[in-house]
Amino acid sequence: MEEKWIDHNTCFDWYSKLEEENLVLSFKGEFNHELVKAILVLTEQYKVDKVGPSRIFGVIVECLQNICKHGALVENEKKMRSGIVLIGKQNNEFLIGAGNFVYNDKVEVLKSRYDMVNEMDEDGLRQLQHGILVNSSLSEDGNAGIGIIYMARKTEGKMKYCFQKIDKKVTFFSLQLAVKF
Amino acid sequence: MENYFKEGDADVPMFDFNIKSGKMIIRGRSFPEDTVEVYLPVLDWIDVYITIPADLTLVQFELDYFNSSTYKAILNILLKFEKLMGSDKKVRVEWFYHERDIDMKEVGEEFEGLVDIPFSFRIKQVNA
Numbered sequence: 450m451e452e453k454w455i456d457h458n459t460c461f462d463w464y465s466k467l468e469e470e471n472l473v474l475s476f477k478g479e480f481n482h483e484l485v486k487a488i489l490v491l492t493e494q495y496k497v498d499k500v501g502p503s504r505i506f507g508v509i510v511e512c513l514q515n516i517c518k519h520g521a522l523v524e525n526e527k528k529m530r531s532g533i534v535l536i537g538k539q540n541n542e543f544l545i546g547a548g549n550f551v552y553n554d555k556v557e558v559l560k561s562r563y564d565m566v567n568e569m570d571e572d573g574l575r576q577l578q579h580g581i582l583v584n585s586s587l588s589e590d591g592n593a594g595i596g597i598i599y600m601a602r603k604t605e606g607k608m609k610y611c612f613q614k615i616d617k618k619v620t621f622f623s624l625q626l627a628v629k630f
Numbered sequence: 631m632e633n634y635f636k637e638g639d640a641d642v643p644m645f646d647f648n649i650k651s652g653k654m655i656i657r658g659r660s661f662p663e664d665t666v667e668v669y670l671p672v673l674d675w676i677d678v679y680i681t682i683p684a685d686l687t688l689v690q691f692e693l694d695y696f697n698s699s700t701y702k703a704i705l706n707i708l709l710k711f712e713k714l715m716g717s718d719k720k721v722r723v724e725w726f727y728h729e730r731d732i733d734m735k736e737v738g739e740e741f742e743g744l745v746d747i748p749f750s751f752r753i754k755q756v757n758a
Contacts (some may be wrong), residue, residue, distance in 0.1 A: 482663040486640045489661075503695040503727075503734040510661045510697045517663075578701075579744065587673075587702050588666050596698040603733070 471539040479529040480520060480549070485513040488534065495538060505543050505628050508603045509536065511596045512547040512624065519559075521550040521619050541629055542605065548623040556612055556620050562594050563610055566601045574602050605629045631682065634675045642668055643693060647675065652684025654711075660696035660703075669703040676710040683719045687711060689747075691738070692726040692754060708745040715746055723747050726754040 467475060474491055476484070492509055493502070513534060520530035532549030551559060569577065578598045585595075601608055609625040631649060638644035643658035662668040689711055691704070714721040725738030735751055742749040 482641070485661070489659075490640060503693075503731050503737070506659075506695040507697065507733075510695070514661065514697060575740070579740070582701055582705050583744065585702060587669060587699075587706055595701065599698040599701075 470535075471537045471544070472535055473538050474536040475534070477533040478531065480513065480516045480532045481530070482517060485510065485517060488513060488536075492536060495543075504603050505630055508600055508626060508628050509543075509545060511600050512545055512626070515596055516547060516549040519549075519551065519555070521552045521555075523550050523619070543628045543630060545626045545628065546623065548621060550615070550619040551612075551622045553614065553618060553620055556622075559622065560612060562597055563608065566594070566597050567607050569601070571602065574598050578602070600626060603628055631678055634672065645672060647672075647679070649679060649682070650684065652687040654687065654689045655692065656690065656707075657692040659694050660700040662700075665699040665703055669700075669706070672703075673706055673710060676707065680710065680713050683714055683717075683721075685719055687714060687719065687721040688724060689721070690724045690726065693734070694728075695734075704741060705744060708741060708747060712745050712747050721747055723749045724752050725749055726752045729753050 473495055474488065476488065478484075489506060489510065493506065516532045516534075517530060520532055523529060523531045530549065532547065534548075535544075535546040537544035537546075566574065566577075578595060581595050581598070603626075605627045611623050613621045613623075615621055633649055634645055634647035636642075636645045638658040641659060641661050641663070643656050643660045646653075646655040646657070648654070660668075689707070696704075708723070711721050711723075723742075725735070725741070727734035727738065738749065738751060
């Protein structure tokens with residue numbers, strides 16, 4: 450083991466940084482369904498009695514399951530769906546940041562979906578969602594972008610996202626959402 | 631035919647479907663890893679049930695929150711029960727929501743608009 454991979458100051462710096470950003474929960478590592486369940490259990494303790502649980506936890510679930518379903522397998526020592534999630538709470542908003550790798554050949558489709566959905570108003574989103582609901586089958590993987598529509602409908606303002614190309618194979622996709630409660 | 635009962639979990643709601651009383655309860659959270667695995671047996675059960683339905687079928691949704699693929703599952707459940715409309719048996723939906731959870735109420739109203747079954751909306755008692 451390398452000497453001093455993290456010292457006490459680093460630990461406190463990280464803590465202070467998270468505190469400054471009003472983060473209530475952060476995780477970096479492998480994403481799978483068990484993790485999604487655990488994160489939900491942890492976030493549910495932050496009471497959201499003004500709007501009830503469906504909006505905020507619905508969006509968090511969507512963000513996390515997106516990474517599980519569409520994240521690229523990162524080729525380091527073990528193949529895994531690696532990513533990061535940051536959940537903050539300030540004033541009357543939950544802030545959710547999620548980041549994961551996607552394969553370069555999926556970027557165009559993903560970006561155009563987000564771009565399209567982000568341009569639409571509530572009426573358009575509702576109609577699009579209902580159209581997909583009525584015409585898709587239960588088994589269709591990811592329900593053809595319905596998760597993105599769902600997030601857009603619950604997000605305050607527009608969704609913020611960014612694609613950073615890492616290498617020939619993968620791009621880092623980061624998404625920021627603010628959800629009022 | 632037997633009643634359909636499945637305990638809920640952190641990510642899967644409880645299903646309590648009773649043939650004799652006609653009461654179908656879905657309660658909890660729904661964001662399973664595999665939506666088909668959870669909901670296909672429910673849909674298959676309903677296919678048989680609607681051939682021998684109770685006089686009144688009351689479908690009660692008491693969900694805290696759910697993911698986007700559960701939307702499709704709920705719609706499919708409703709479309710199955712909708713087949714009872716126009717027969718001599720009755721079917722109704724009761725949609726529960728926490729008092730301040732207007733989003734959940736609105737989701738119910740959207741489903742109401744997508745199927746031809748009478749809905750009523752009920753405020754869910756919050757557990758202490």
